[in-house]
Amino acid sequence: MVDFADVFGRRCAPFMVACMLAGIPSVVLAQADVYPSREVRVISAFPPGSGADIWARFFADQARPLIGKPVIVENKPGANGNIATEYVARAKPDGYTIFIHSPTSLAANKFMFKNTPIDIEKTIETVATLLKFSFYMTIDARRPWQNVGDVVAYAREKGEKATFATTSPPGRLMGNLFKEIMQLKAVEVPYRTAPDSLNDILSGAVDFSFNDGVFANSQAREGRLRILGTGALERYRANPDIPTMDEQGVKGLNVPGFFGVMVPVGTPQPVVNQINKWFVDIVASPAGQQFILRFGGEPYSVSPEAAQKAYLNSIDEWGQLVKRANIKPEG
DSSP, X not given: OOOHHHHHHHHHHHHHHHHHHTTOOOHHHHHHTOSOOSOEEEEESSOTTSHHHHHHHHHHHHHHHHHOSOEEEEEOOOGGGHHHHHHHHTSXXXXXXXXXXOHHHHHHHHHHBSSOSSOHHHHEEEEEEEEEEOOEEEEETTSSOOSHHHHHHHHHHHGGGOEEEEOHHHHHHHHHHHHHHTTOOOEEEEOSSHHHHHXXXXXXXXXXXXXXXXXXXXXXXXXXXXXXXXXXXXXXXXXXXXXXXXXTTOTTOOOOEEEEEEEETTOOHHHXXXXXXXXXXXXXXXXXXXXXXXXXXXXXXXXXXXXXXXXXXXHHHHHHHHHHTTOOOBO
């Protein structure tokens, strides 16, 4: 008996191969190439509930209806974000592993650690931007100080007995730049996360701190902390009444940061474009605008090409800032 299926397969196989070589994909192949066709994983570099994690989870939640597939947030904290960065860098570049984090923090780590596990310029690509942010100088709301000048006067009087809390690369950079510019002897006390530092700030064990916008603004609304200044050169719309550190005499203090969306280098351009579109739409939405402003950020959306350029520029910029802050590489 003749096996018609076998005959058909043998006769059609050369035709199908010819079509593929000619650039005419079959329906099956076209369906397989549709992105996304399965769940997408969003990587967060910090513990659940921390400032950076709140940003990552918000944008992941907003992306779910646009992506149309399950979006799973995975926390991979540790080493100031280096653990998560290495995980993403070694992931398959197919668009199913997305890193929502600060590219400027990756840039800082390059110069704050002696041995980083990967070359961020060759392994990580920034495909979208979400917001510009600044860290804030904060104090216990019960302290009598009303401005940065008051803190400077106190720190000069206390000398090496004055202390300041920092968390994550932008906070460390802002605190040490403040110390160098104002020629203070205050001692840095690094913490794993901002909430870890709160008890010491409120007990008086630590005098002042440098915190991310999510933590600083939420604690200020609760009446626990008072924000004295921002680390950007211009005031943000989110906090127009809070002056910059530069305005208050800390001349030249500018710690620019932005939050973005990153993927492994080699991710196909159509996938990169699709990811960018999702997050541009989220930032432009009323929910996106409201959330970003509520926690001290400035909405910021650009093309994939401009996002990557901002990322690469930040590496050069933060190298100079870390050197100026006199921060010695660790590890």
